[in-house]
Amino acid sequence: MRALLATNADLVITIVKIALLLFIVLTVNAYLTWFERKVVAHIQSRWGPHRVGPHGLLQPMADGLKFFFKEDPTPAGVDKFVYFLAPLLALALALTSIAIIPFGPDPIRLFGHDIYLGIAPLNLNIGILALFAITALGVYGVALAGWSSNSKYPLLGGLRSSAQMISYELALTMSVVGVLLMAGSFNLRDIINAQASHPEWGIFGWNLWPQILGFLCFFTAAVAETNRVPFDLPEAESELVAGFHTEYASFKFAMFFIAEYTSMITVSCLCTIMFFGGWLSPFPASWTFTHYLPSVILIPFGLWVIMDGLRYETVFGRVVLPGIGTALTALGLALIVLPQFNNFIQAPFWFLSKVLVFLFIYVWMRGTLPRFRYDQLMAFGWKLLLPVSIVNVILTSFVILAKMQWGQQ
Amino acid sequence: MTAPLIVFFVLAALAVIGAINLILQKHPIHSALSLIVVMVALAGLYLLMGAEFVAAVQIIVYGGAIMVLFVFVIMLLNAGVEEHTSLSKMAGPPGLLLVAALGAFVAATIAKSGASVQAAAQTGALSSTKGISEMVFKDFVYPFELTSFLILVAILGAVVLAQREKS
Numbered sequence: 001m002r003a004l005l006a007t008n009a010d011l012v013i014t015i016v017k018i019a020l021l022l023f024i025v026l027t028v029n030a031y032l033t034w035f036e037r038k039v040v041a042h043i044q045s046r047w048g049p050h051r052v053g054p055h056g057l058l059q060p061m062a063d064g065l066k067f068f069f070k071e072d073p074t075p076a077g078v079d080k081f082v083y084f085l086a087p088l089l090a091l092a093l094a095l096t097s098i099a100i101i102p103f104g105p106d107p108i109r110l111f112g113h114d115i116y117l118g119i120a121p122l123n124l125n126i127g128i129l130a131l132f133a134i135t136a137l138g139v140y141g142v143a144l145a146g147w148s149s150n151s152k153y154p155l156l157g158g159l160r161s162s163a164q165m166i167s168y169e170l171a172l173t174m175s176v177v178g179v180l181l182m183a184g185s186f187n188l189r190d191i192i193n194a195q196a197s198h199p200e201w202g203i204f205g206w207n208l209w210p211q212i213l214g215f216l217c218f219f220t221a222a223v224a225e226t227n228r229v230p231f232d233l234p235e236a237e238s239e240l241v242a243g244f245h246t247e248y249a250s251f252k253f254a255m256f257f258i259a260e261y262t263s264m265i266t267v268s269c270l271c272t273i274m275f276f277g278g279w280l281s282p283f284p285a286s287w288t289f290t291h292y293l294p295s296v297i298l299i300p301f302g303l304w305v306i307m308d309g310l311r312y313e314t315v316f317g318r319v320v321l322p323g324i325g326t327a328l329t330a331l332g333l334a335l336i337v338l339p340q341f342n343n344f345i346q347a348p349f350w351f352l353s354k355v356l357v358f359l360f361i362y363v364w365m366r367g368t369l370p371r372f373r374y375d376q377l378m379a380f381g382w383k384l385l386l387p388v389s390i391v392n393v394i395l396t397s398f399v400i401l402a403k404m405q406w407g408q409q
Numbered sequence: 410m411t412a413p414l415i416v417f418f419v420l421a422a423l424a425v426i427g428a429i430n431l432i433l434q435k436h437p438i439h440s441a442l443s444l445i446v447v448m449v450a451l452a453g454l455y456l457l458m459g460a461e462f463v464a465a466v467q468i469i470v471y472g473g474a475i476m477v478l479f480v481f482v483i484m485l486l487n488a489g490v491e492e493h494t495s496l497s498k499m500a501g502p503p504g505l506l507l508v509a510a511l512g513a514f515v516a517a518t519i520a521k522s523g524a525s526v527q528a529a530a531q532t533g534a535l536s537s538t539k540g541i542s543e544m545v546f547k548d549f550v551y552p553f554e555l556t557s558f559l560i561l562v563a564i565l566g567a568v569v570l571a572q573r574e575k576s
Contacts, residue, residue, distance in 0.1 A: 082438065125538065129465035133452075136473025140445070140480070147438060147484045155484065162481045166474065186538060 009113055017119050018099070025098055029261040030060035036363045043367035054309070054317030064254075072250035075149065082148035087248065087255035090141025094259035094266070097134040100127055101269045102189050104279055104347040117348060127188040128180065131270065132173060135225060139165040141259065142227070142244050149247035157243030160233050160374065167378060168224040168231075171385035175217035178396035179207050179274045192278035199285035206277040210399075213392040215275040217385050222267040224381065226260065228362060230369040233377060268358035269351075276354050279347035291342055294349050295332040302328030417457055424450035435490045437483045441476060448472040462538045 034049060034056060041048030049056030074083065099119040107114035116122060124130065139162055146158015180186060183194035191207075198205045208215055224231035235243030245256045272278055283290040302325045309321025335342040372380065427446035434440045448471040455464035545553050 079436075079438070082442070085442075126461040126465045129462070129469065133465045133468035133473065136469045136477075137445075137449075139473070139477050143477070143480055143484065144438075144442075147480075155487075159481070159484055162477055162484070166477055166481070169473070 013113060013115055014119060017115075021098065021119060022095065025095065025262060025265065026258065028265065029258050030064060032261050032264070032359065033063065033257075034060050035359070036366070039360070039363045040367040043364075054312055054314065054321050057320075067251050067254040070250040072252065075151065075247045077150040078247065079148040079150070082144050083247075084252075086141050086145035086148060087252045087259075089144070090138065090259040091255040091262075093134050093138045093141065094262040097131055097138075097266045098262060098269075100124065100131050100134075100188070101266065101273070102192075102278075103351055105189070105192075106344060106347065108344075122189065124187060126186050128176060128186050128191070128270075128274075131266070132169075135172075135263075136169065138225075138259075138263070141256070145248065145256070146244035149244075151247050153240045153242075154244050154246045157233075157235060157240050157246070161227060161244060164227075164231065164233060164377060164381075165225060167381040168221045168385070171217055171381060171389050172221035172225055174386065174389035174393060175214045175221060176274055177389075177393045178211045178214040181393075181396050181400055182207060182210065188273050188278075192273055192280065195277045196280050202284040202287075203277075203282035206275065206280070206282075208275045208277075211275060211392070211396070213388055213395075215271070217389040217392065218274065219271055221381075221385055222271065223362070223365070224377075226263045226267055228260075228264065229366040230371050231377060232371060233374060264359065264362055265355070268355045268362070271358050272351060272354040277350075279351040281346065281350050291346055292336065294342070294345060295335045298328050298332030298335070302326065302330075302332060413457060417454065420450045420453040420457065423447075424454070437488045437491065438480065441479045441483060444479070445472055445476045448476065462541055 037059075038048040038056070049059040052058045052062045074080070102116070102118035102120070104117035107116045109115075120127070120130075142161040142165075143158045146154040146156070146161070149155070179191060183191040185191060185194070195206050227233075227235065233243075235245065240246070245253055248256065281290060305325030305328060306322045307325075309323075309325055310318060312318050312321055335345060424447050427443045427450060431440050431443035431447065434443060449468060452464040452467040452472065455467060
């Protein structure tokens with residue numbers, strides 16, 4: 001047994017990593033729904049989920065249980081095989097794309113093995129291409145669900161989504177070419193490291209500034225690819241009931257739901273990596289005092305949660321909230337006491353903070369923006385995003401060429 | 410049997426079964442799905458040979474763009490189950506003959522160039538993105554540019570055809 005483990009260590013590590021990442025992503029997904037409902041509610045002057053657990057914190061679990069125990073009818077006249085395949089495909093592809101994302105630069109040393117954060121191998125030289133390949137297949141989940149349901153609204157939703165995704169995929173791919181030209185690599189780790197070439201520039205070394213056009217195109221196209229507001233025409237509820245997943249219930253519906261939220265996370269990670277320096281700190285590298293920032297955020301937040309929790313109206317809340325607050329404060333203190341641990345946590349801390357900001361922007365947009373009309377959507381994608389991203393590619397190439405010309409003299 | 414060999418046989422079997430299923434299925438969407446399986450299995454085979462870039466592009470272009478268009482058109486036309494007419498008498502014997510000839514030709518080509526293909530795969534000239542781009546933009550730049558010109562003409566043609574006549 002021990003010998004078998006030693007010879008297949010990489011395999012075992014990868015399987016453990018996959019299980020762990022799956023658990024984390026599904027949990028984050030669940031709480032993303034809570035986060036979204038809370039933020040949208042506050043935008044609209046409501047309270048949001050409030051009954052199940054303190055501040056509605058147990059709502060995701062209640063929803064998850066509900067998905068499991070609901071009746072799962074199969075409508076008459078559906079194409080059975082494709083009807084069952086579609087949600088599986090959507091979920092599997094969405095989860096696979098997370099595997100390509102690297103979450104931190106340094107390995108953890110455990111049992112004599114360097115374990116890197118992220119499942120894909122370090123030298124995955126087609127990193128971003130592999131991600132685009134997976135997103136390119138992702139459209140089948142939606143399109144086939146719409147077609148196989150044998151119902152009018154899903155078919156319209158499926159048709160809309162395939163047209164939308166084909167159109168916006170072009171702009172999505174073209175808008176990152178500028179970043180790829182600057183990094184000279186498809187590898188996501190290389191792309192982040194290229195943004196660290198001037199450690200003292202901090203936030204001004206990120207791709208965001210030279211590639212601002214590319215970023216705007218990329219984020220817009222990515223929102224459209226994930227079928228979120230204001231591009232959620234495939235499931236426009238006022239026109240199409242629920243669009244492509246109208247005929248899906250129970251856990252099959254949940255699979256589409258999880259797939260959508262997972263692709264939101266992937267897109268946020270990708271924006272962070274391509275344009276916002278990935279795990280790089282926004283401060284110059286010599287400002288080592290900024291390493292205490294996680295503690296500076298965690299300890300006051302934890303204390304506030306304790307204070308707030310002690311005054312909560314239910315007994316359960318008065319126990320749970322101070323507990324969470326104590327854990328957060330303890331974590332913040334531990335980071336101060338253990339400098340080695342604190343240094344390690346810096347990169348993942350910045351990565352996750354940036355991803356969280358993008359997820360907030362997603363939710364913010366949902367609470368603010370109205371939906372596009374279909375012809376507006378098509379005109380926007382083809383007549384604005386695509387030309388602008390092509391102009392961005394040409395501009396970037398000229399600048400890089402000019403630098404090569406004059407740099408060598 | 411080594412692990413890559415097992416993976417090869419699984420992917421090859423997937424590709425062949427997908428291709429046969431493509432013909433046997435009666436509904437266009439099922440046929441299109443089988444073709445997607447073939448494309449993805451082929452991408453896996455390229456990956457196995459170390460041609461990462463070609464594998465990714467195979468999925469993006471064939472598995473993604475082109476097949477999505479197929480599925481989209483089938484959905485748009487709402488094509489139903491195809492009807493089989495009585496089989497043509499010409500299709501049987503000449504078809505088999507053609508299959509045999511094609512199979513012999515492919516087998517002969519593989520037998521002749523098997524060693525050189527393996528060598529090419531091992532040198533990595535085709536596997537790295539850099540190697541491919543150098544070949545495309547240095548050795549084959551004129552054919553490449555001509556092809557892109559051809560595609561541009563085709564796009565213009567599509568736009569002209571799609572434009573409604575002014576009334």
